Ligand SMILES: Nc1ncnc2c1ncn2[C@@H]1O[C@H](COP(=O)(O)OP(=O)(O)OP(=O)(O)O)[C@@H](O)[C@H]1O
């Protein structure tokens with residue numbers, strides 16, 4: 416495909432509903448022969464918080480490196496902000512903030528000086544507002560108090576925050592974050608999640624990778640699931656889990672009778688535990704099942720479907736647990 420040599424990414428095409436990231440049959444085979452990404456078709460809608468999910472070694476970082484033009488695909492294509500990568504990298508990258516595995520830092524410089532230097536390397540950045548920009552970015556990631564400490568003395572989580580601050584120096588249309596919560600404690604992870612939500616509410620599309628299912632569930636509107644270099648599924652997070660049905664849960668002081676009625680109603684795998692009876696729901700209107708319980712004299716305190724988690728969906732899709740690929 417022939418590309419016009421415009422220097423601006425194609426905002427119009429993107430605004431017309433084209434995705435912020437789109438790949439077609441994107442494939443990477445490393446020189447050693449490892450097929451790291453295998454025929455990936457990825458579509459990231461504008462304005463989404465998109466979770467790129469997969470166990471260790473499933474090809475997330477390799478994909479991100481191709482999207483950012485850091486490595487060439489073996490075959491297939493990648494478009495970012497409507498332009499082909501790596502060809503349009505110079506036009507696209509100023510609009511993209513990226514945090515990729517092991518951010519490059521100068522250990523002998525303080526966190527603040529690292530950011531000042533990083534900002535100065537950006538030809539589009541205004542030197543007059545540099546210090547204010549750096550201070551705001553440090554504040555956003557919670558590093559103000561540690562700003563004058565040398566980066567080599569930073570913990571992994573602090574380095575991760577500093578990398579994130581670098582990505583936040585300029586307003587961006589797209590943020591690409593490779594495992595942004597890596598090395599952070601639970602409090603730090605919560606902070607990053609709320610930062611991601613905040614950025615998204617400003618209209619920035621956020622693409623973040625993770626091997627943590629519940630993290631993706633908590634913050635993402637959309638997700639793609641990778642396993643061994645292949646895309647298993649992608650779409651709105653609510654749809655991904657919705658494909659998998661949760662279990663029926665009945666809370667009652669009459670669990671024995673409730674279990675009997677549920678079986679009669681066609682529920683399977685009925686399990687009783689204290690005042691809770693859970694089961695695979697029968698394929699019929701659950702209002703009728705509830706009515707049957709009540710008319711059999713079962714005192715129902717709670718009746719509902721447990722929400723299927725992304726992990727349930729992953730297990731259902733792959734037939735495997737969510738662990739490391741060989
Ligand atoms: N430079 C490289 N040369 C050869 N093989 C590589 C290289 N980088 C990654 N791989 C292999 O490619 C596969 C995918 O690796 P990648 O780093 O993309 O996975 P990932 O999903 O980011 O994993 P993690 O969750 O551990 O970060 C792995 O089998 C890995 O060993």
Ligand SMILES: [Mg+2]
Pocket residue numbers: 475476477516593
């Ligand atoms: Mg990785």
